[in-house]
Amino acid sequence: MARITAGVATSHVPLLGVAVDQGKTGDAYFKPIFDGYEWTKSWEAAQKPDVIVLVYNDHASAFDMKIIPTFAIGCGERYKPADEGWGPRPVPDVIGHPDLAWHIAQSLILDDFDMTIINEMDVDHGLTVPLSMMFGQPAAWPVKIIPLAVNVVTYPVPSGNRCWLLGEAIRRAVQSFPDDLNVQVWGTGGMSHQLQGPRAGLINAEWDNRFLDGMIGESDALRRIPHIEYLRETGSEGIEMVMWLIMRGALGRKTRCLHRHYHVPCSNTAIGHLVLEPAE
Amino acid sequence: MNAPPAGEHSDIHEYLEEFEDIPGTRVYTAARARKGYHLNQFAMSLMKPENRRRWKENERAYLDEWPMTEEQKQAVLARDYNRLLDLGGNIYFLAKVFSTDGLSFLQAVSTMTGMSVEQYQAMMNAGGRSPEGVRSIKEKR
Numbered sequence: 230m231a232r233i234t235a236g237v238a239t240s241h242v243p244l245l246g247v248a249v250d251q252g253k254t255g256d257a258y259f260k261p262i263f264d265g266y267e268w269t270k271s272w273e274a275a276q277k278p279d280v281i282v283l284v285y286n287d288h289a290s291a292f293d294m295k296i297i298p299t300f301a302i303g304c305g306e307r308y309k310p311a312d313e314g315w316g317p318r319p320v321p322d323v324i325g326h327p328d329l330a331w332h333i334a335q336s337l338i339l340d341d342f343d344m345t346i347i348n349e350m351d352v353d354h355g356l357t358v359p360l361s362m363m364f365g366q367p368a369a370w371p372v373k374i375i376p377l378a379v380n381v382v383t384y385p386v387p388s389g390n391r392c393w394l395l396g397e398a399i400r401r402a403v404q405s406f407p408d409d410l411n412v413q414v415w416g417t418g419g420m421s422h423q424l425q426g427p428r429a430g431l432i433n434a435e436w437d438n439r440f441l442d443g444m445i446g447e448s449d450a451l452r453r454i455p456h457i458e459y460l461r462e463t464g465s466e467g468i469e470m471v472m473w474l475i476m477r478g479a480l481g482r483k484t485r486c487l488h489r490h491y492h493v494p495c496s497n498t499a500i501g502h503l504v505l506e507p508a509e
Numbered sequence: 510m511n512a513p514p515a516g517e518h519s520d521i522h523e524y525l526e527e528f529e530d531i532p533g534t535r536v537y538t539a540a541r542a543r544k545g546y547h548l549n550q551f552a553m554s555l556m557k558p559e560n561r562r563r564w565k566e567n568e569r570a571y572l573d574e575w576p577m578t579e580e581q582k583q584a585v586l587a588r589d590y591n592r593l594l595d596l597g598g599n600i601y602f603l604a605k606v607f608s609t610d611g612l613s614f615l616q617a618v619s620t621m622t623g624m625s626v627e628q629y630q631a632m633m634n635a636g637g638r639s640p641e642g643v644r645s646i647k648e649k650r
Binding site: 243244288289290293294295312313314315382383384385421423424425426427428429430431432433434436456457460461462463465493494496497499 | 521524525527528531532533534535536537538539542546549550552553555556561590591594599600601602604605608609613614615618619621622623629632633634636637638639640643644645
């Protein structure tokens with residue numbers, strides 16, 4: 230039987246991809262950021278997950294304004310890194326797991342989540358930067374990926390509670406898949422950042438750290454944070470943190486923290502990173 | 510974090526009205542998305558190398574191929590990103606324009622704040638902009 234063994238949360242700033250691709254991870258500006266991922270790199274190498282359900286948002290790469298799916302799941306065999314305007318990142322293709330992905334998609338639809346199914350798309354920095362942070366620069370990614378794209382750009386975006394419930398449904402779906410698979414769920418994006426308007430550059434380290442605290446243990450208070458609080462307290466793009474709640478919901482009632490990292494700044498953004506496991 | 514559950518929002522008008530109370534911020538609502546549809550789709554077209562080439566050759570001619578307002582076209586030509594947000598632009602779409610110009614997110618974002626790139630970078634390195642005083646216009650907090 231497939232099982233969810235861990236959850237990983239991380240910011241997915243495009244500049245981190247640039248740092249990896251251009252060999253700058255040891256530079257003074259980037260070193261404190263990447264040092265916080267060293268523990269996770271060794272841990273992932275030992276864990277050897279079979280599949281990652283990778284929750285992220287597309288940044289006007291695969292989806293433009295023509296179609297705006299709230300929750301979309303990738304059921305395809307392979308995804309290419311997107312050209313985001315300066316050529317695709319020099320990273321391996323992302324290999325899917327269509328059997329598990331279709332199983333999850335079907336289960337979620339029966340469970341009242343009206344998913345959009347994606348068979349072909351390119352994946353942008355939202356998905357490939359977290360892979361680079363956790364696996365470095367391999368010739369091929371050592372794990373199959375099921376992309377789960379969330380609309381966090383055009384409002385209304387899904388509520389934190391809806392994201393949490395989706396995570397719970399993903400957990401049930403994975404647990405009913407017959408093959409013996411080690412599955413992780415990753416929630417990406419955040420933490421505080423605002424990329425637009427005169428208020429750009431907003432960072433709220435105190436709020437971010439309370440959010441990190443809330444991901445750990447048995448409290449479910451985070452699912453009740455309204456959108457307006459993310460926007461006021463963490464900047465307009467801080468709303469991406471609702472995606473972390475899909476991962477949190479997928480870990481069950483209680484979590485244990487294996488690793489935690491927080492750093493300001495990376496470009497316009499606060500970097501947050503957690504490794505959690507289900508505690509029961 | 511003692512606010513009511515997000516799911517308790519049943520009134521879309523109240524939900525949207527709160528967004529207008531955040532200083533210096535344009536939340537990308539459906540109203541903005543409608544207003545900026547062709548502006549954002551124009552920006553999206555710059556994802557393709559062939560379109561970037563044609564854009565760089567003659568910006569005005571390229572813009573005239575799109576059913577955008579004259580105001581939107583002028584704001585694009587002026588790279589006035591705050592104005593573009595008001596006219597329905599979204600930052601992830603507008604990013605295609607400033608990336609084509611060779612600007613990073615940090616460089617482009619700083620132009621919306623009234624600071625120089627250096628001042629903005631220094632603010633970020635010092636921990637970013639504090640939320641103190643810029644959470645709510647009405648409540649002045």
